[in-house]
Amino acid sequence: MDYFPVFLKLNNKSVLLVGGGQVAARKARMLLDAGARLTIVTPETNAAVDALGKTRNVTIKRRRFRSSDIDGHWLVVSASNSPNVERDVALAAENARVFCxxxxxxxxCSYITPAIVDRSPVVIAISSGGTAPVLARRIRTMIETQLPAALGDxxxxxxxxxxxxxxxLTSFSSRLRFWEQVFDGRIAEAVYSGNSELGDELIAGLLDESAFGSESERGVAWLTGAGPGDPDLVTLKAxxxxxxxxxxxxxxxxxxxxLALARRDAERISVGKTPGCSKNSQAEINALLVKLVAEGKRVCRLKGGDPFIFGRGGEEAEALSEAGLPYIVIPGITAAAGCAASAGIPLTHRDASQSVVLLTGHGKDSIDKLDWDSLARDRQTLAVYMGVSRFPELMQKLTGHGRPLDTPVAIIERGTTPQERIVRGTLGQLPMLAKAHAIESPAILIIGEVARTEARSNQISNRDSRAERAYAEKSAIQRA
Structure with missing residues (x-):
């Protein structure tokens, strides 16, 4: 972070503005809106600056800038459109230890002014650190469209x-939940529609309910899908x-x-399972969720992909239900869909595959119990989760039940992330491919004719960080 973000209280503070043109007039209006007492130094003024000079809190000195003009001011803005003047002002401000x-x-510049979204008293500042002010303004436009005009009300x-x-409400948690209900429900809707009086009535009722009821203290679990890896693929609800x-x-x-998207002061508990390690059994995780929710905590149980697709979310839901505790399921983009799309592989294609089967190579149900006759049929796509260590068995089972050795396969390691790696080959080569390329978890295996498909030349890959940055910048501009 090259600049420290800060909001300045300029009410009744003296500020120096050097310059008398259109840009200076715009800066003057912003400073006056913030309550500053403004001194403008400039040999020439336009009509807009002249008009401001007739208002209270504005003094115009019609002459060239002097270093002594800095004295007694809290802040300096130079809008002279003269490189020499800008340099002189900046040097004088630096010597006087006044930000300019x-x-x-x-x-x-010793400070920069951001693009702002003004819903006073709510003000949002956006800065590119001076490197791309047009982009900062584009981002401001995007934010403007998302915020209600009555947000300040x-x-x-x-x-x-x-x-x-x-x-x-004496506890922090009860106050936090109270305000979340205010900002997310009927009260906010009433204010946004222009009825602040109704908003006051509703907030009074909610405060009475919160003070005498226990509903606001109830815990809840969100069984949440975090998607396949790319933070941009996390859903808004998640x-x-x-x-x-x-x-x-x-x-x-x-x-x-x-995880960086989560609330900063939230407690984080890792319950990840490592292959071959008995730590964090599912029973222990279930018990932990029940304990936390029963204590009145709001718990986000965050899982890769989708919680109900090989995520054991169903088992956790059962445990919470048996304990009489509330939970909400928030779907996520499952790895098969996200990783295959990122690799340019369509899971279905009317010329090659009319169905998709999701299966896991890990878990309490051994792969020996799967219906291999059905899985070996052609014109379908198999997406195998958590199967890296069992690639030899998968190859033997499928080929033993009639799937051809030359069936295309694609292994996608760390899909949708900048570390994404795609290894292609045939079913008969599967064990050798994994060993030769040192494939590690997380990786998903796609089996079927669709695995022949490669990303088109104009599909931007997550592996190309330069392309990813270019895409992000282009998207920001297009959405604006």
């Missing part, structure tokens, strides 16, 4: 009730759960990049 911003001249309602809520949870109980394969 030179508009569109990053070399002469909702913040003011919260300010009116903050002291009373703090005096009524993101809300991650940012609302008191505790994040996560698997080993949930990446740090995904």
């Amino acid at each position: 911003n030179a508009v569109d001249d990053i070399a002469n 909702l913040a003011q309602l919260a300010a009116r009730w903050r002291v009373k809520v703090a005096g009524t 993101l809300r759960a991650m940012q609302s949870a008191d505790v994040i109980v996560h698997d080993r394969l949930v990446s740090d990049r995904v």
Whole structure:
């Protein structure tokens, strides 16, 4: 982080503005909106600056800048459009230890002004560190479209009730849940529709319920799919759960990049299972979830992929249900869909595959119990989860039941991430491919004619970080 983000309270503070053109006028209006007392130094002014000079809190000195002009000011803005003046102002400010911003001249800035979304008292600042101000403005436009115009009114309602809520609800967790209900439900909707009086009535009722009822203290578990690895593939509903949870109980394969999306002060508990290790048995995980929810905690049980596809989410749901505890299932993009798409492999194709079968090479049900006659049929795609250590058995079972040795296969290791690796070959080569390329978990195996398909030349790969960055920048601009 090259710059420390900060909001300055400029109310009744003296600020120096150097310049008298259109840009200076725009900066002057923003500073005045923040309550600053403004001194403008410039030999020439336009009509907009002249008009501002007639208002209260603005003094215009019609002359060239002097180093002594810095004295007594809290902040300096230079908008002279003259490189020499910008340099002189910046040097004088530096010597006086006063922060200075030179508009569109990053070399002469000791601070930068961000693009802002103003829903006062809510203000959102966006900065590119001076490297791409147009991109920062594009991002601002994207955020503008997502925020209700009356968001500031909702913040003011919260300010009116903050002291009373703090005096009524004594625990931090109860206050946190109370405000989440305010901002996510009928109260917010009433304010957004322009009816702040109804918002006050509803918040009074909710406070009474929260003070005398136990509903707000109930725990809940969100059985949440984190997707196949790419943080951008986490669903919005999963993101809300991650940012609302008191505790994040996560698997080993949930990446740090995904965990970084979670609420920062949430407790994190790793219950990941390592192949061949008995630590963190499913029974222990079930008991942990029951314990945490029973204590009134909101728990995000975060799993790679989808919680109900080889994620044992069904077993955890049963444990919570038997304990009489509430839970919510939040689907995720399963590895077969996400990784195959990232590798350019369609799981179905009307010329090659009319069905998809998901199976696991790991778990309490041995692969010996699978219906291999059915799995060996052609014109279908097999997606094998957690099967790296059992590739030799998979090859023997499928070929032994009639699947041809030259059936195409694709092994996708760490799919959808920048570390994604794709190894292609045939079913008969499967054990050799895994060994020769040192395939490690997490990896998914795709078997069938669709595995012949490779990403088209214009499909951007997660493995190409430069292309990924270019795609992200292009997408940001297009969405704006």
